[in-house]
Amino acid sequence: MTTTAVLTPIETVKTFLSNTTNPDVIRTVVAPDATYISLNYDDPELQRIMPWCGTKKGAEVFIDNFAMVWECWEALEFKPREIFGSGEDVAVFGSFTYKSKALAQTVTTPFSILAKVKDGMIYFFQFMEDTFATAGSFRIGSAGKYQSFPKNPPFEVTRPKVTTMQAFVLEGNGPETLRLHSLAIPQPADGEVLIRTKAISLNPVDIATMKIEAVRNGLYGAANGEDVIVGWDVAGDVVVAGASVKGLKAGDRVFGCIKFPGQGKAYAEYATAPADQLAIIPEGVSYESAAAASMAAITPYGALVGKGKVSKKDKVLIHGAAGGVGHFAVQIAKSFGAYVIGTASGANLDFVKSIGADQVIDYRKEKFEDVVKDADLVLDSIDAANLLRSLDTVKKGGRVVSLKAQFEGDLDQKAKAKGVTGIRFGVYSNGADQQKIADLLASGKIRPVVFKAFTFAELPQAVAAMATVGYGKIVVTLG
Numbered sequence: 001m002t003t004t005a006v007l008t009p010i011e012t013v014k015t016f017l018s019n020t021t022n023p024d025v026i027r028t029v030v031a032p033d034a035t036y037i038s039l040n041y042d043d044p045e046l047q048r049i050m051p052w053c054g055t056k057k058g059a060e061v062f063i064d065n066f067a068m069v070w071e072c073w074e075a076l077e078f079k080p081r082e083i084f085g086s087g088e089d090v091a092v093f094g095s096f097t098y099k100s101k102a103l104a105q106t107v108t109t110p111f112s113i114l115a116k117v118k119d120g121m122i123y124f125f126q127f128m129e130d131t132f133a134t135a136g137s138f139r140i141g142s143a144g145k146y147q148s149f150p151k152n153p154p155f156e157v158t159r160p161k162v163t164t165m166q167a168f169v170l171e172g173n174g175p176e177t178l179r180l181h182s183l184a185i186p187q188p189a190d191g192e193v194l195i196r197t198k199a200i201s202l203n204p205v206d207i208a209t210m211k212i213e214a215v216r217n218g219l220y221g222a223a224n225g226e227d228v229i230v231g232w233d234v235a236g237d238v239v240v241a242g243a244s245v246k247g248l249k250a251g252d253r254v255f256g257c258i259k260f261p262g263q264g265k266a267y268a269e270y271a272t273a274p275a276d277q278l279a280i281i282p283e284g285v286s287y288e289s290a291a292a293a294s295m296a297a298i299t300p301y302g303a304l305v306g307k308g309k310v311s312k313k314d315k316v317l318i319h320g321a322a323g324g325v326g327h328f329a330v331q332i333a334k335s336f337g338a339y340v341i342g343t344a345s346g347a348n349l350d351f352v353k354s355i356g357a358d359q360v361i362d363y364r365k366e367k368f369e370d371v372v373k374d375a376d377l378v379l380d381s382i383d384a385a386n387l388l389r390s391l392d393t394v395k396k397g398g399r400v401v402s403l404k405a406q407f408e409g410d411l412d413q414k415a416k417a418k419g420v421t422g423i424r425f426g427v428y429s430n431g432a433d434q435q436k437i438a439d440l441l442a443s444g445k446i447r448p449v450v451f452k453a454f455t456f457a458e459l460p461q462a463v464a465a466m467a468t469v470g471y472g473k474i475v476v477t478l479g
């Protein structure tokens with residue numbers, strides 16, 4: 001009695017590759033329930049051009065697939081360069097040159113194979129190549145028209161064009177009236193880009209303007225019958241750059257506070273934004289962090305650097321230092337070398353220290369004006385009463401920047417009497433400051449802290465969570 005030696009895994013794969021036109025040999029080296037993966041796991045458009053693509057099962061599939069391959073292509077050269085084996089695994093790397101029979105177009109592409117072999121039978125086979133190139137050998141002229149089989153007529157392959165998006169529309173007065181709608185994807189105007197949103201960050205102004213009818217109408221254009229879409233902070237990918245856009249192109253990762261004050265319309269899967277209000281997200285920075293570093297970061301940048309002229313000689317008092325604006329303010333002031341004192345409450349005091357503050361004050365336990373008497377610069381984001389007290393903390397010649405109350409009446413008189421410059425700062429979308437924030441992110445000098453991230457479907461819960469936010473930012477992420 002003679003026994004036939006079982007082929008090694010490498011020999012098995014080599015036997016298969018040398019006999020792809022021979023069904024009898026294929027059946028001796030491929031297990032009846034073997035898995036065959038060619039190129040993409042499952043792509044309907046690719047399968048129209050090359051029907052052998054996708055994940056299939058059974059030895060007969062190996063036979064049928066290669067029968068189709070050889071119906072469509074003539075092999076000019078099949079060149080395995082390296083073949084490796086380890087246990088049941090075999091890897092093959094090489095290149096092939098084929099000519100499409102329908103169009104006589106020649107293509108050369110690298111390929112790789114991962115095969116798994118047990119007892120001389122292949123039970124898994126994955127074949128990868130440059131799909132773009134190989135499908136291209138069946139393409140007629142411009143993209144879209146193909147002929148693969150000589151016996152079949154040419155056909156069109158077009159990817160379905162997405163024209164609608166999901167967006168949260170404010171149907172009434174207040175955040176509880178946010179509802180998901182399917183809307184047309186907006187078109188970028190001259191100078192704008194269309195962004196596929198990957199992350200949105202929320203700000204107190206979102207809620208404030210959802211509640212006040214007059215502001216809401218003015219800000220969101222509801223009076224013109226437009227859908228009210230709230231939100232200003234986005235991070236995402238440029239899908240298309242509109243006319244006259246310079247410096248941004250499709251595929252760029254961008255972030256920014258868009259169209260503020262105005263209709264940012266950020267609570268949506270797509271948004272349009274003036275290219276000059278955006279910055280490129282630095283490498284290694286997530287969409288989530290970038291979105292967080294939009295309005296809440298350019299506000300203290302504009303207030304402390306633009307208006308406050310912060311420098312390393314300054315002692316700076318920052319109120320609300322644990323919040324969205326405050327935690328960026330602390331880090332921005334520190335990046336300029338200033339001595340920073342932050343006000344916060346409870347557990348947030350440790351957080352404020354952790355982001356670099358030199359000194360913290362629990363505003364619930366102490367009067368900050370009793371502790372600080374010689375500040376050079378104050379950032380006040382609280383209210384008029386707080387601002388009046390903030391003026392007591394500043395030395396003559398110092399600066400107080402308010403994000404809330406205007407310097408008028410008592411406030412104006414007190415500031416003047418003390419020889420203090422009082423400035424009210426209102427943020428506005430601007431790419432120059434956004435770029436400064438991008439630079440600080442890239443150098444690691446500021447680090448956005450996301451208190452909690454929600455999914456897009458959970459956006460209403462994210463808005464509700466702002467009332468109870470512990471520290472840092474609340475963001476929404478999209479797939």
Ligand SMILES: NC(=O)c1ccc[n+]([C@@H]2O[C@H](COP(=O)([O-])OP(=O)(O)OC[C@H]3O[C@@H](n4cnc5c(N)ncnc54)[C@H](OP(=O)(O)O)[C@@H]3O)[C@@H](O)[C@H]2O)c1
Binds near residue numbers: 326
């Ligand atoms: N003018 C502008 O351009 C502009 C731009 C952006 C924001 N803002 C305004 O600035 C404010 C802060 O915005 P945000 O995004 O940072 O809000 P946030 O993330 O909600 O943070 C607010 C922070 O304020 C703190 N806080 C509350 N009462 C305080 C007090 N009496 N003293 C000190 N800290 C106090 C809270 O700290 P604890 O939890 O530690 O108590 C909280 O962390 C908001 O009113 C917002 O509308 C204005």
